[in-house]
Amino acid sequence: MKKQRPPGLIAIVAYKAFVASLLTVTSIALLFALKNHKILENFSESYLLETKLKIIELLLDKFLIVKPKTLLFSGLAAGFYAGLTAVEALGLWYQKGWATILVLVLVGISIPPEIYELFQGLTLLKLAVFIANLAVLWYLLHHLPKHGKAD
Structure with missing residues (x-):
């Protein structure tokens, strides 16, 4: 006979799986941004953004303030924590x-x-x-x- 999991435990596992997914996406995005930091710098200075897409220009300006070493550390830390959170979810399951x-x-x-x-x-x-x-x-x-x- 299979043991029934309590609803509270299922909710915690779902929460942890969701957090692990978000952290994974964040890690990938940060590491992708690190790989393409120079391309993003060049794009932010391009003519395309002179008169259009002010929101993109604003976001790029905020993003490009972050140093590549910070992106690397943040991406790796998010990836590590995503893995740890996934292990928590599986262990609880x-x-x-x-x-x-x-x-x-x-x-x-x-x-x-x-x-x-x-x-x-x-x-x-x-x-x-x-x-x-x-x-x-x-x-x-x-x-x-x-x-x-x-x-």
């Missing part, structure tokens, strides 16, 4: 005890910086992520003995 502990530690570590960020400037996205992480932390702490087998 298979109800491994180590995955529960890993999620508790990583989410617990992220709470203080999230609080700091909320005080720096409250946005709907920051608040949503903070609330989601608090919910994950609360759920896993209250259901710790029920999830995960001794590995």
